[in-house]
Amino acid sequence: MTSSADNLIAPPAALDKALALLARHGSLSALAIWARRGNRWQQLAALGHADSLPSADVLEAGLAAPADGGALPLRDAGQAIGWLIWRGHAGPDLDALAELVTGHLLCVRLRDALNVSQLSHEILLDISQLGHQCGHADELAQQFLRRLERLMDAQHCYIALLDEEHAALRFPLYRDDRHPLDPMHPAADALPPRLVGYLMQSGQPLHYSRDALQRLIQEQRWPCPPHLSLPTSGMAVPLINALGQPIGALVLQRYQDMPLSTAEQASLLLLARHLGFALDTLRYPSQLERQVQYRTNELEGINARLRAEVADRQHHERLHGVLYRIAELTNTSLSLGAFLAGLHRLLAELMPADHCQVALYDAGQDLLSFPYNSGAGSPSPRRPGRGPIEQVLHSGRPLLSTGNTQGDGKQGSWLGVPLFSEHNLLGVLAVSSEDSAARFSLREQEILEFVANHIGAALSRLRALEALQGSYAALEARVRERTSELDAVNAQLKYDSLHDPLTNLPNRSHFARTLRESWEQFVSGGHRFAVLFIDLDRFKRVNDTLGHLAGDHLLFEVGARLHRCLRQTDFLARIGGDEFAVLLSNVKSFDDCEPIARRIVAEFEHPVILHGREVFTSASVGVVLADRDLYHQADDLLRDADHAMYRTKQQGRHGYTLFNHALRRDQADQLALESELRRALEEQDQLIPYYQPFVHAITGELVGLETLVRWRHPERGMLAPATFLPVAEESGLIVRLDRYMIEAACRQLTRWQLSGQVTTPLALHINLSSSNFHDPGFVAWLTQLVRQHDLQPGTLYLEITESALIDEPDTAAMVMAALRKLGVRLALDDFGTGYSALSYLHRYRFDKLKIDRAFVSEVDSKGEADAIVRAILALAEALGLEVVAEGVETEGQLRRLSEMGCHTLQGFYFAAPAPAEQLDWSRLALPLAKVADHVSPACQPV
Ligand SMILES: Nc1nc2c(ncn2[C@@H]2O[C@H](COP(=O)(O)OP(=O)(O)OP(=O)(O)O)[C@@H](O)[C@H]2O)c(=O)[nH]1
Structure with missing residues (x-):
């Protein structure tokens, strides 16, 4: 066994x-x-x-x-x-x-x-050597196939390799009659390349059945014709090189029902591994060489990357530098031309911008203008056509074109981008290069768009700046215009404020200023000067007889005449109505002033032609010399010149007076008198009312009394009105004096009535100064007084002089009307002496006329006076006025007046003015025949 x-x-x-x-x-x-x-x-x-x-x-x-x-x-x-x-x-x-x-x-x-294992080892060893034995991948693949077939059924298999140079797959071995393929140029969408691609991406071997392959195709959405026959099984293994990177794939498939055994699968994995190495060895003959190559490639890659990075960084630095300068330029350029030229210079640092053009489009006029055009001058504005600029404008997008961009036959590159300002398309920025090799890319486009943004911003800024400058210029022009207008108006206002509009001469304030300046200079050692005060004589008469316009004319003419009398250096001014003043410069004494004063007085001897009539007028002049010892301020000089002029008036007008020591004393005296009068008004026993009767010429009865003021001065003795009334008038105390007298008279009348000395209505006359017309409380005060003394207002006669009416005719009329309303009567004093008495009678309503003593005194001796008195009486009768003749001193006058029908008489012939307690009531009650017998020749006015 x-x-x-x-x-x-x-x-x-x-x-x-x-x-x-x-x-x-x-x-x-x-x-x-x-x-x-x-x-x-x-x-x-x-x-x-x-x-x-x-x-x-x-x-x-x-x-x-x-x-x-x-x-x-x-x-x-x-x-x-x-x-x-x-x-x-x-x-x-x-x-x-x-x-x-x-x-x-x-x-x-x-x-x-x-x-199998032994065979496998042999084959694997064999395959490892193939890399060194074969000269080409195709050959190696055929050799490999032969060995594979010894191990397993390899009827359908292929080897795919990645061609790195061309980034494509090649098939050095392809055996699959079901899926024909060109191994050198396989269609990319055929199943084998897709499967290999998938495998190389995943890096993992794949063993599949038909169903599994079907699912993969669907998952990956590979195109797959319906009739395509798929293998029943197969295995695909990635080919890996020595570095573990996939370089291709080995695929083995079966179409018959004979799946790959586990041993076959394992063998295939090993075979694929060795095949990968063999193929890698073929590409890189030795490992060292391969490593060197690999390292070289790697270093070259790193180097290239570094170089690219450095170049990139440098480019960015340059770019940022230029862009920064562009931004700076945008904010600093004052003119568009300078800004655009600067931009072109900077752009040329970043790109091959041989030419640069800025086109602006005005939609309102449908015109293209070219604020910047490098090279040969700026084209004139034109309507849009069909060029590249118009294309950019139309599309609102950048445009890159190559070829004959300039229309001159030369090849080049053109790049244009739209110019926007706050989303409004303004125009186009374009650059071009003549270099046929130069090409603008996306990078240049981005730069140009950046620059275009800045141009848009700069345009807005410059336009705003231009608009601002324009409005500033307009504003400045307007301000200049207004300033010069205001200067002219101011100059005119200043001139007006210092000049008299009628004569064009300097006015009072101008004179006062010049006077002060001259005084300051004189005080600090400068030349002496003198002041002349000139007042026209009886100028009112001109106004009254010829009218105000003629008066104006005369004032103008007087100004011109005065000017002629003066030297170049003298300063003439009109300081009031008919008042002129002169500053005589550089005078040493009155001797230097007198010839000029004389000349002025003499100048008025020639008539002035007013409204075709010769009018003679004259002037009263006062002269004062600047004196450091006597004066402390300039205004005092004018005051004293006025005083001297006044003295001229007092002495008969038409002449001049030098303000000398006597006048100064007189002036001081007047001042003292004024303060004494003020005090007298506050006491009861100094200002004494005297009463002078009015007698009826036929009956000899007492019909009235005129109240006349006397001043029992504690030191100066009894003073006549002529002594202090001018002072009262000038100082304004006259109003208080009048009230004083009216009140005293009313009181006295009440007393007489109470004592029974006055039983019949008696006319009580009191003088009223024109100043009272300016006292708004006067009428109310008088009303109150009449009530207080329970007087018949009709017994009161207020005597007004013509001059009071001449000064303020309207005011006088108003007050007189109010007085009449109160019931008080009005008498016109000194009638006949004025020059326009008749017109006053017509204008104002009087109750009584007092014939001036000048006519009365001559009524019995001169026929002329007689005739005037007759005329006055006739006039009074016609107007229904009472008449009083004042100043009757002789019996002849009495008889004559009586014969003429003037029955109310006043004068020393009857009684001199006397204080109330000295009135001889018994004699006043006598009839006329007896009156004459009782007249005492020793009775003289005070
Ligand atoms: N036409 C005219 N009259 C003026 C002007 N200003 C003032 N008067 C008048 O000039 C007159 C000046 O009067 P007085 O100087 O007070 O008196 P007079 O009549 O000159 O008399 P004596 O100065 O006393 O000699 C007044 O009647 C004024 O109304 C003016 O601008 N034009």
Whole structure:
């Protein structure tokens, strides 16, 4: 008996022995032993007519064993590894023999495996050498196939390799008649390249059945024609090089129903591993060379990357530098032209911008203008056409074009981007290069767009700046215009404020200022000067007789005449109505002033022609000399010049007076008198009312009394009104004096009435100064007074002079009307002496006229006076006015007046003015004949 070890060495012989034993123990006509070798059944031993027996495949598929025999599966670990199939009777030791055969079959399998393993090792070793033996991958693949076929069924297989240079797959071996493929240029969407690609990506071997492949195709969405026949099974293994990187794939497939065994799968993995190395060795002859190459490639890669990084960084630095300068330029350029030229220079640092053009589109005018165009001058504005600029404008997008971009036949590259300002399309920025090799790319486009943004911003800024500058300029022009207008107006206002509009001469304030300046200079050692005060004489008369316009004319003419009398250096001003003042410069004494004053006075001897009439006028002049010892301020000089002029008036007008020591004393005296009068008004015993009667010419009865003021001065004695009334008028105390007198008279009348001395209505006359017309409380005050004394207002006669009416005619009329309303009567004093008395009678309503003493005194001696008095009486009668003749001093006058019909008389002939307590009531009550007898020649006015 052979041992198992022998069987291991020679299994077929062992089986034959097992067959003989079975035949011996039974009556068998046929017997076969089948073994599974790989994926197939193989009949290892047979006896008798074994070929009539069913095969192992048939039995495994479930078909019945021969009816006249049997079939027994031989199992190892539950798996059928062989079959015993027989015809006839098997005998009792079948099972034991079957076990024996099973052991033999296992030996066979082990031996097969050993053989395969040995073969595999040989082949693997062989394949490892192929890399050095073969010169080309195709050859290596054929060699590999030959060896593979020794191991397994390799009817359908292929090897794919990655061609790195061309990034494509090549198939040095391709055997698959079901899927024809051009191994050198395989269609990328065919199934093999897709499968290889998938495998190389996953890096994992893939064993698949048809269904699994079908699922993969669907999952990966590979195009797959419906008629395509897929393998029943297959295995694809990635080819890996020495560095573990996939370089291709080895695929083996079966279309028949014979799946790859586990051993085949394992072999294929090993084979693929060695194939990968062999192919890698073919590409890199030696490992060292390969490593050097690899390292070189790696270093070259790193180097290239570094160089690219450095170049990139440099480019970015340059780019940032230029962009920064562009941003700076945007904010600093003052003109668009300078800004755009600067931009072009900077752009040229970043790209081959040989030419640069900025086109702006005005939609309102449908015009393209070119604020910047490098090269030969700026094209003139034009309507849009069909060029690349228009295309950019139309699309609002960048445009890159190559070829003959300039229309000059030269090849080049053109890049244009739209210019926006706050989303409004303004125009186009374009650059072009003449270099046919230069090409603008996305990078240049991005830069240009960046620059275009800045141009847009700069345009907005410059336009805003231009608009601002424009409005500033307009504003400045307007301000200049307004300033010069204002200057002119101011100058005019200043001139007006310093000049008299009628004569064009400097006015009072101008004179006052000049006077002060001259005084300051004089005080600090400058030249002496003098002041002349000139007032026209009786100027009112001109106004009244010829009208105000003629008066104006005269004032103008006087200004011109005065000017002629002066020297160049003298300063003439009109300081009031008919008042002029002159500053005589550089005079040493009155001797220098007098000739000029004389000249002025003489100038008025020539008539002035007003409204075709010759008018004679004259002037009163006062002269004062600047004196540091006597004066402290300039205004005092004018005051004293006025005083001197006033003295001229007092002395008969038409002349001049030098303000000398006597006048100064007189002036001081006047001032003292003024303050004494002020005090007198506050006391009761200084200002005394005197009463002078009005007598009826025929009956001799007392018909009225005129109240006349006398001042019983404590030191100066009894003062006549002429002494202090001018002071009262000038100082304004006249109003208080009038009230004082009216009140005193009313009080006195009440007393007389109470004492029974006055029983019949008596006319009480009191003088009223024109100043009272300006006292708004006067009428109310008088009303109150009349009530207080319970007087008949009709007994009061207020005597007004013509001059009071001349000064303020309207105010006078108003006050007079109010007085009349109160019931107080009005008398016109000194009638006949004025020059326009008749007009006053017409204008104002009087109750009584007092014929001036000048006519009365001559009424009995001069026929002329007689005639005037007659005329006055006739006029009064016609107007229904009472008449009083004042100043009757003789009996002749009395008789004459009486004959003429003037019955109310006043004068020394009857009684001199006397204080109340001295009135001789007994004599006043006498009839006329007796009156004359009682007149005392010693009775004189005070
Ligand atoms: N036409 C005219 N008259 C003026 C102007 N200003 C003032 N007057 C008048 O001038 C007159 C000045 O009068 P006075 O100087 O007081 O008196 P007079 O008549 O000149 O008399 P004496 O000065 O006393 O000689 C007043 O009647 C004013 O109304 C003016 O601008 N034009």
